Amino acid sequence: MTDTALLHQAEQHCARRGVRFTPIRRRVLELIAETSGGLKAYDLLDRLATEHAAARPPTVYRALEFLIDQGLVHRIESLNAYVACHCPEHTHRFQLLICRDCGRVEELHLDEINDQLASRAHELGFQVQRQTIELLGLCQDCRQSPQR
Numbered sequence: 001m002t003d004t005a006l007l008h009q010a011e012q013h014c015a016r017r018g019v020r021f022t023p024i025r026r027r028v029l030e031l032i033a034e035t036s037g038g039l040k041a042y043d044l045l046d047r048l049a050t051e052h053a054a055a056r057p058p059t060v061y062r063a064l065e066f067l068i069d070q071g072l073v074h075r076i077e078s079l080n081a082y083v084a085c086h087c088p089e090h091t092h093r094f095q096l097l098i099c100r101d102c103g104r105v106e107e108l109h110l111d112e113i114n115d116q117l118a119s120r121a122h123e124l125g126f127q128v129q130r131q132t133i134e135l136l137g138l139c140q141d142c143r144q145s146p147q148r
Helices: 003-017 023-033 041-049 057-069 111-123
Strands: 073-076 081-084 095-099 105-108 134-137
Touching: 003 023, 023 041, 023 057, 023 081, 041 057, 041 081, 057 073, 057 081, 073 095
Parallel strands: 095 134
Antiparallel strands: 073 081, 095 105
């Protein structure tokens, strides 16, 4: 999906939910979408500060919180970074494949894995409040690179 299509999808998603997709939220999503891997908050702030002198950490973190709440961005826990979600209408039970060489991130939606985990947690009397499944490895391009 192109960045333009992703932003258009985000606008429609926010309109359907009746929430404001402000210019700063839009720009934060755009900057994240331009990166094939995750983007850390302070790297995001550095990029944003070149355009908006008033950009400060709270501005970025508020925008990130909004984008996460709307399902437009995922936080990569292991990297403390953020990646755009190309399917915000999904139930947001997802898994991330993260290439340790190039940093590319792919999002999977294997609901059966999530269902099995939720079922087992329930059997054990455990209430899941948040679930993060991240698989770190090498993408096909990096595995086939002649430099390996």
